[in-house]
Amino acid sequence: MKSYEKSYKGFVIWLLVFIILVFSIPILLTQNANLLTLAVMNLMSLSMAVLTWIIWKNEKIYWYNGIEFEKAKQATREQRKRYALRHAKRFTLFALAGIVYSVVAYHWSIPIVFTITVMGLGIVAVALSTIKIKLE
Numbered sequence: 001m002k003s004y005e006k007s008y009k010g011f012v013i014w015l016l017v018f019i020i021l022v023f024s025i026p027i028l029l030t031q032n033a034n035l036l037t038l039a040v041m042n043l044m045s046l047s048m049a050v051l052t053w054i055i056w057k058n059e060k061i062y063w064y065n066g067i068e069f070e071k072a073k074q075a076t077r078e079q080r081k082r083y084a085l086r087h088a089k090r091f092t093l094f095a096l097a098g099i100v101y102s103v104v105a106y107h108w109s110i111p112i113v114f115t116i117t118v119m120g121l122g123i124v125a126v127a128l129s130t131i132k133i134k135l136e
Contacts, residue, residue, distance in 0.1 A: 006062070006069045010054055018047045034112045038102045041119045042095070048123070049088070049095040056084035067135060075135055083135045094126045 025039050059080040062072040105115045
């Protein structure tokens, strides 16, 4: 059985890829500010979903705020997986809903300020909804 080791290598790789992608979007989409904004917001929500699935796969739940490595190490594999899966599902649903909303908002020409507000409040709501998830 593989021991549960503390490592932030996967997180650092995810962060570097995220930074590269975020800075690449403006280079690729310089013509339309609304499309650029939607692309960046969707990249952020998709990146959060991907990160939560990486955490689920590797059981690195101590990457989440509020979980210390020792507590994560003491938990069983099933507990870590269940805890991470509950986060992953929420962030994935938000990312998918954000993409659908973005397509509708773009085609219906919903003001970008409203869209930024909706997406911003949405990600905050999802993050706050994870507070009640406990490692059991």
